[in-house]
Every structure is written in C-alpha cells, then in structure tokens.
Amino acid sequence: MSAELFSVFYQFADVFAFLILSAAGLAIVFGMMGVINMAHGEFIMCGAYVTVGLVNLGVPLPIAQILAALTAGIIGMIVEFLIVRRFYKRPLDSLLATWGLSLIVTQSMLLIVGSAVRGIGTPEGSFAIGGYTFSTYRLVLFGAAVAVLAGLYIIFMKTRFGVVARATMQNAAMAKALGARTGRIYSISFGIGTALAGLCGALYAPTMTLIPTMGATFVVESFVTVVIGGANVLLGTAPAAVFLAIIRMALNASYGQIIGQIGMLFAVILIIRVLPEGLSSVLVRRGR
Amino acid sequence: MYSGRLIGMALLGAMLGTAPIGSARAAEPPLKVGLLEDVSGDLAFMGMPKLHGSQLAVEEINKSGGILGRQIELIHLDPQGDNARYQEFGRRLLNRDKVDVLIGGITSASREALRPIVDRTTTPYFYTNQYEGGVCDASMISMGAVPEQQFSTLIPWMVQKFGKKVYVIAADYNFGQISAEWNRKIMKDLGGEVVGEEFIPLGVSQFAQTIQNIQKAKPDWLLTINVGAAQDSFFEQAAAANLNLPMGSSIKIMLGFEHKRFKPPALNNMHATANWFEEIDTPEANDFKKRWHAKFPDELYINDMGYNAYNALYMYKALVEKAKSTKLEDMRKVIASGDACIDAPEGKVCIDPKSQHTSHRMRLISVGPKHEVTVEKDYGTIQPYWLGEIGCDLTKKNDKDQYTPSHLPSKS
Numbered sequence: 053m054s055a056e057l058f059s060v061f062y063q064f065a066d067v068f069a070f071l072i073l074s075a076a077g078l079a080i081v082f083g084m085m086g087v088i089n090m091a092h093g094e095f096i097m098c099g100a101y102v103t104v105g106l107v108n109l110g111v112p113l114p115i116a117q118i119l120a121a122l123t124a125g126i127i128g129m130i131v132e133f134l135i136v137r138r139f140y141k142r143p144l145d146s147l148l149a150t151w152g153l154s155l156i157v158t159q160s161m162l163l164i165v166g167s168a169v170r171g172i173g174t175p176e177g178s179f180a181i182g183g184y185t186f187s188t189y190r191l192v193l194f195g196a197a198v199a200v201l202a203g204l205y206i207i208f209m210k211t212r213f214g215v216v217a218r219a220t221m222q223n224a225a226m227a228k229a230l231g232a233r234t235g236r237i238y239s240i241s242f243g244i245g246t247a248l249a250g251l252c253g254a255l256y257a258p259t260m261t262l263i264p265t266m267g268a269t270f271v272v273e274s275f276v277t278v279v280i281g282g283a284n285v286l287l288g289t290a291p292a293a294v295f296l297a298i299i300r301m302a303l304n305a306s307y308g309q310i311i312g313q314i315g316m317l318f319a320v321i322l323i324i325r326v327l328p329e330g331l332s333s334v335l336v337r338r339g340r
Numbered sequence: 341m342y343s344g345r346l347i348g349m350a351l352l353g354a355m356l357g358t359a360p361i362g363s364a365r366a367a368e369p370p371l372k373v374g375l376l377e378d379v380s381g382d383l384a385f386m387g388m389p390k391l392h393g394s395q396l397a398v399e400e401i402n403k404s405g406g407i408l409g410r411q412i413e414l415i416h417l418d419p420q421g422d423n424a425r426y427q428e429f430g431r432r433l434l435n436r437d438k439v440d441v442l443i444g445g446i447t448s449a450s451r452e453a454l455r456p457i458v459d460r461t462t463t464p465y466f467y468t469n470q471y472e473g474g475v476c477d478a479s480m481i482s483m484g485a486v487p488e489q490q491f492s493t494l495i496p497w498m499v500q501k502f503g504k505k506v507y508v509i510a511a512d513y514n515f516g517q518i519s520a521e522w523n524r525k526i527m528k529d530l531g532g533e534v535v536g537e538e539f540i541p542l543g544v545s546q547f548a549q550t551i552q553n554i555q556k557a558k559p560d561w562l563l564t565i566n567v568g569a570a571q572d573s574f575f576e577q578a579a580a581a582n583l584n585l586p587m588g589s590s591i592k593i594m595l596g597f598e599h600k601r602f603k604p605p606a607l608n609n610m611h612a613t614a615n616w617f618e619e620i621d622t623p624e625a626n627d628f629k630k631r632w633h634a635k636f637p638d639e640l641y642i643n644d645m646g647y648n649a650y651n652a653l654y655m656y657k658a659l660v661e662k663a664k665s666t667k668l669e670d671m672r673k674v675i676a677s678g679d680a681c682i683d684a685p686e687g688k689v690c691i692d693p694k695s696q697h698t699s700h701r702m703r704l705i706s707v708g709p710k711h712e713v714t715v716e717k718d719y720g721t722i723q724p725y726w727l728g729e730i731g732c733d734l735t736k737k738n739d740k741d742q743y744t745p746s747h748l749p750s751k752s
Contacts, residue, residue, distance in 0.1 A: 059552055062548070062552075063548055063549050063552065066546065066548040066549075067546070067548075070546055158380075159380060162379075162380055162384060166638065166640075167379075167384040167385035167387075167388050168385035168569070168601050168640060169601075170600065170601055170602070170603070171576060171601060171602050171603050171606075172603055173576070173579075173602070173603030173604075173606065174576055174577070174579070174580035177580075178580065178581055178582035180582075183555060183556070183558075184552055184555050184556075185555065185581050185582040185583065186581055187548075187577065187580035187581040187582070189580055190548060190580075190581075258576070259573060259576050259577055259580065260545055260570075260573040260576065261545075261569040261570065261572045261573050261576075261601060261602075263382065263384070263385060263569040264384075265381060265382050265384075265569075266545075266569065266570070268382075268543070269543055269544075269545045269570045301549070304549040305549055305552075305553075308538050308539065309538065309539075309540050309541060309544055309549070309550065310512055310539060310540075310541055312549075313541055313544070
C-alpha cells in the first residue's frame with residue numbers, strides 16, 4: 053500500500069517538476085514582462101546543448117548545468133538588448149520577432165551541430181519500493197523545481213531588486229520617475245527568465261534525446277502553465293502547476309498518456325474560459 | 341549501344357556537376373527524380389541519411405553513364421515532417437516539375453498523405469522505409485521490410501527466449517496502431533499474452549508513468565515501437581529507473597540508431613530483425629559503407645532507411661533499363677515477369693509481382709551492455725508474402741488500399 057502511495061506522489065512530483073521547470077522562465081518573461089517569447093524552447097535547448105558539451109569536455113554534471121543556465125541567461129540579455137527591447141510596447145510584434153529567432157536558431161543548430169547529438173546518460177541511482185523501481189534523478193528534478201520556486205520568491209519578494217522590478221512591471225513610467233533604471237531592470241529580468249529556461253534544459257538534458265527542435269516538447273506545457281497561472285509568478289504558476297499535475301497524473305495513470313494530454317489541455321480551456329486572468333487573479337484578490 | 345565517347349562525355353558531365361553536356365546529348369534530357377525527405381524538424385536525424393543515400397546513388401549512377409544513357413537530376417524538397425507540406429510538395433514535383441519518378445516519405449502518415457496524389461498520376465512512387473505493411477497499390481513500390489519479414493521472425497524468437505507476456509509501447513498513429521495489431525495477431529497464434537498496450541502521442545518525452553505501468557503489468561519483454569526523438573527518451577528514463585527488461589522492435593537499432601545516440605547501457609538487451617544495419621560485415625556491405633563514409637565522413641550511422649533509399653535508385657535504374665522505358669506500365673511489366681532484381685549490399689533483392697514489395701535477407705540482431713551489436717540469427721531471404729496470400733494481386737487488379745490483419749480484401 054505504501055508503495056502505491058509513494059508511486060502516486062512520485063508521479064505527481066515528476067509532472068509537477070516538468071511543468072514548473074519548463075514554465076518558470078516563461079512566467080517572468082511572459083507572465084510579468086508581457087513578452088510573448090516564442091524562442092523560450094530554444095533557450096531550453098541552449099541549456100541542454102551547453103550542458104552536454106561541457107560534460108563531454110570533462111566538466112562535472114552539476115557544474116555544467118549551472119554554467120549552462122548562466123550561458124542561457126547571458127545570451128538572453130544579449131537578445132533582449134538587440135531584439136526584445138524594441139518590442140516592449142508591441143507584444144504581438146514580439147511574438148513574430150521571437151518566433152523568427154526560434155526558427156533561425158533551430159535551423160542553424162541543425163546545420164552547425166547536426167541532427168542528433170549523443171546523450172550523456174542519467175546519473176546512476178535508482179531505488180525500489182514494493183514492486184516498483186524509481187530513478188533517483190527524477191526526485192532531484194522535483195527538488196530543483198521547489199528550489200526554483202523558493203529562489204524566485206526570495207528574489208522578487210525579499211530583495212530591493214525584486215521590489216523595483218515589480219514596480220517597473222506594473223508602471224514603468226512611474227518607476228522611472230522615481231529613479232529606477234528600468235532599462236537595466238528589464239534586461240536583468242529577461243536574463244533571469246532565460247537562465248531559468250536554460251536551467252530546465254540543463255536539468256532534463258541527461259534524460260532526453262538531444263535534437264535542435266527539442267525545445268518544442270516543453271513549449272506547450274510552459275505556455276499553458278503560465279497562461280492559466282496568470283500574471284503573478286508565485287501565486288499563479290505554482291498553483292497552476294499543482295493543479296495541472298494532479299489532473300495529468302490521475303488521467304495518465306488511469307487512461308494512458310493520450311487521455312492525460314487531452315484532459316490537461318481541456319482543463320486549460322475551461323480555466324481560461326472561467327478565469328480569463330488566470331488562477332492568480334482569484335488567489336491575489338482573496339489574499340487582499 | 342552507346343559509344344564510348346558518349347559515356348566519356350557523361351563522365352565529364354558528372355565531373356562538371358550540372359553543367360550541360362554538349363550538343364550530342366541535347367536530345368536526351370535528364371531523368372528527373374523527385375525526392376521528399378525530412379532534413380529538418382523532429383525526424384531530421386533519420387531523414388538526413390535518406391537524402392545522403394539518394395545523393396550517393398545518383399552520383400554513382402551518373403558517373404557510370406546514367407540510366408539508358410540519360411543523367412539523373414535529383415530534385416529534393418524538405419517537407420519538415422509536415423504531412424500538408426508532403427502533399428503540397430508532392431503535387432509540385434508531380435505536376436509542375438513533371439518528375440519521372442517520386443521517392444520518399446518517412447512516416448506512414450506522410451506516405452498515406454502522398455499516395456492519393458500519386459494515384460491520380462501515372463508516375464511511379466518508391467517508398468523506402470520499413471513499415472507496417474499492407475499497401476496494395478500499383479503506383480507504389482516498397483523497398484523496405486514489412487511485418488512478415490520483421491514481426492513474424494522477431495516475435496516468436498522473443499517469446500521463445502524471454503516468455504509469453506509482452507507489453508507494447510507504440511506511437512499513436514497508423515504505424516504504431518497497425519504494428520500493434522500485428523503483434524496481437526502473432527501473439528495470439530503463439531498462445532502468448534499482451535499484458536498491456538500504451539499508445540503515446542508524438543512529441544511526448546516524459547515516461548515515468550509508463551515505466552510504472554509496465555512494472556505493474558509484469559511483462560516478460562517489451563515491444564517498443566515508439567517513434568521520434570522525443571519518444572526515444574523512454575530508453576534513457578527506463579534505464580535510469582532500472583526497468584531492465586528485454587526489448588524487441590521493428591524500428592530500433594538499424595533505423596533510429598539509438599545505440600549510437602544514447603549512452604550505454606540504455607539500449608542493452610534490445611532486439612530487432614533487419615535487412616540492413618551498419619554492423620553487417622560482408623565484403624559487399626563493407627564496400628558500400630566505405631563509399632558512403634568517403635562521401636559523407638560525418639555520418640553518425642548508415643541506417644536502413646538511408647540504405648533502402650540508395651537501393652531504390654538502383655532498382656529504378658534496373659526497372660527502366662529492363663523495360664527500356666520510364667513509363668510505369670512498362671516498368672510494371674518487368675515486375676510482373678518476376679525479373680525485377682538488383683544485387684544490393686545485403687545480397688540479391690527482388691520485387692514481388694503481386695504486392696510490389698521487396699524480398700529481403702533478414703537477420704535478428706541484439707544490442708549488448710556496451711551497445712555492441714551481434715547477429716543472433718540469419719533467416720536468409722524472406723519474401724513479402726502476406727499481401728499475396730490474402731488476395732492482393734497487382735498483376736490483375738489495382739486495389740489502391742492498405743490492408744491490415746483486421747481489414748482484409750473483400751472476397752469477390
């Protein structure tokens with residue numbers, strides 16, 4: 053019995069980690085900053101490729117993953133400076149620009165790196181409970197997802213940067229008038245968002261096949277989590293991930309992956325219909 | 341007969357690339373070969389060897405004088421794994437470029453998207469993948485292996501070696517569904533049991549739940565007919581969770597070269613039946629591999645699709661030269677005579693007159709813990725007999741249909 057209970061928790065943790073890690077970066081870039089970043093998946097891919105490249109050079113996996121996230125963050129800040137900065141007042145155009153960027157990046161990776169890269173293998177370690185065996189690394193992913201949420205909470209709620217950043221997102225002109233360097237705030241926020249995307253790719257790189265279009269497998273989940281979560285990263289994305297993870301896990305377990313996917317997307321449609329502002333609109337209102 | 345001078349000029353022409361060959365050949369326009377292969381998108385890693393195989397065959401044939409003395413012009417378009425683009429590009433090649441032959445398509449979904457368009461023309465179409473079998477269509481010539489060559493050999497072997505309980509993980513489209521149907525039929529005939537079947541949407545990459553479902557069902561072995569890079573992540577995740585079950589497949593190793601793409605031992609204990617895999621060690625195969633790697637030194641693996649794509653052009657050349665015509669009806673007369681054979685790197689392969697599918701020398705291969713490939717059993721040449729047995733006879737009637745064990749021709 054305890055084996056069954058643990059297995060339910062493990063499956064929930066697995067889906068939850070996937071949703072949180074793939075959505076955290078987008079929650080900042082899209083949820084807070086309002087940039088419809090269609091190249092989100094490519095920042096994830098960047099994190100995965102940098103991780104595998106560094107591991108192949110002999111760098112230990114955890115360090116390679118941190119460096120990969122930093123690389124994605126730095127590239128994100130460059131992209132923000134060159135492209136995204138020009139589209140803050142034109143969100144629909146930002147969609148087109150970042151989509152174009154995504155196409156250019158995937159095709160360039162295909163031409164430069166090739167169509168498939170050899171994987172690095174998941175770190176050893178599995179444990180058995182009852183008749184089931186589990187991969188330890190999946191629990192590491194869950195721990196990382198919780199750590200990402202905690203880190204975001206501290207950065208945006210407990211630091212001076214967080215206060216200024218939230219002020220800038222709410223009313224850039226007023227924040228500027230009060231002396232905030234809004235350009236820099238946008239740049240750093242975008243960098244944090246893409247670094248988190250890179251971290252997602254870095255964490256999943258050992259468990260997946262690496263191809264230039266791999267980011268696409270994360271994009272649907274990340275957008276639906278952010279959209280139904282709403283504008284508040286902490287009060288939106290996390291509950292949205294819990295909610296979607298429960299639905300998907302229950303349906304996956306009873307009816308298989310097809311129904312799991314259909315059911316999750318159906319729930320998304322219902323929520324957007326009932327709560328156009330996302331889950332955080334309800335939670336934030338209640339909280340006041 | 342053609343003069344030595346002409347062949348010399350053809351050689352010169354090949355060396356100069358696509359430059360015009362001179363007034364003597366002006367009356368002989370090149371043969372246009374339309375090729376549809378995905379070299380971008382999710383299936384690019386499989387499609388790239390198909391393009392390379394076609395390019396290698398075209399180069400070799402052009403260097404040795406072309407087909408009936410005519411050079412080949414390869415027109416390749418990249419449908420990027422999108423079935424609508426397959427149809428759009430198929431129409432363009434058939435109607436605008438007026439190609440003499442159409443080759444290509446990776447997934448069975450793309451082939452079925454193309455087939456109705458090809459059927460409205462008189463252009464021959466070569467499908468170069470192994471697949472779930474059953475297409476009885478006079479316009480289509482199939483170069484890859486089919487279930488009676490792959491499943492009727494593999495599944496009895498797996499049952500005998502590992503046990504009667506199988507769990508199936510299949511991609512959720514026509515290939516996965518029909519392959520799973522084949523498995524059900526063969527397992528029933530063997531007195532085995534399918535303890536679970538899971539169909540996975542394309543693009544899904546997370547398998548923790550699937551792995552647990554498998555452990556709950558306690559099978560003796562797995563049939564893995566999952567497709568594409570995302571679904572292949574199953575192997576890494578199953579290995580990490582220490583699932584440790586024997587696996588069988590009709591598409592792993594020789595087609596997706598997972599043993600080259602994943603770190604050992606993720607593919608340990610995988611078995612497949614194949615007409616081609618790069619590890620084949622015969623003089624003909626080694627010579628072929630040498631030519632391939634000389635032209636494409638960066639190729640990670642010469643997969644069976646790429647190999648079949650290479651053979652398709654030589655089969656086309658043999659058919660045209662025996663028919664002395666590029667017309668489909670004349671080529672089909674050669675096929676009907678049972679004389680449509682080529683000496684391929686795997687050995688002699690022939691097109692079966694009734695179904696227009698290809699005979700193959702099949703071997704059962706397995707992957708070890710260090711991802712080394714060993715040949716477990718050599719079945720010799722196996723004919724594509726199933727369609728003929730159930731009543732498909734393209735020499736008499738063009739059904740233009742795809743049959744499965746549960747969809748047989750109506751008895752008339």
